[in-house]
Amino acid sequence: GAVVSQHPSWVICKSGTSVKIECRSLDFQATTMFWYRQFPKQSLMLMATSNEGSKATYEQGVEKDKFLINHASLTLSTLTVTSAHPEDSSFYICSAREQAYEQYFGPGTRLTVT
């Protein structure tokens, strides 16, 4: 149980275009999902908290107009990187919260902006 999927697993896009990443909880309902960014050999950096049916809460320094988050249902949250630039290239990981403490992570999406 507690499986989280992400799609796509990797994507290459041109500078200036937008990219959408999906995060799904496959066997449980997640009222809260989280989006992280991770640089090589570094820890996870929380970008935003996504609650079903409400606006996402962004961490300090994260541009909400650039990283659009939608949590339309209890099993799906999406992250759209708008007007992507090479510096947005990174590994993006989502997680879904099932119980009070535990988060289960998706397999990640490798974004490369050329």
Place this chain on the structure above:
Amino acid sequence: TQLLEQSPQFLSIQEGENLTVYCNSSSVFSSLQWYRQEPGEGPVLLVTVVTGGEVKKLKRLTFQFGDARKDSSLHITAAQPGDTGLYLCAGAIAGNTGKLIFGQGTTLQVKP
């Protein structure tokens, strides 16, 4: 600002050796999770500790939560090459937001 200091950040050992990874904070956490991550994949939950002083074992891995719930440790006995990976501790902050504070991570390499 709540911080979780994880050490060491890099560790390279021979197969069969023991090791301990530490996570320390000045803040109290309601729970603490340990994850293991392989390159190009998402973190996989190893264990959650909730009670101060709690000790949990997962085969050769022993996890301990400090009495004051400010620190935790992961001890691996007789490490094997399959233990190689990035180990992350993450503390759940008070309240019900579900947010986790992550340590810097420990990259472990176990040489055969």
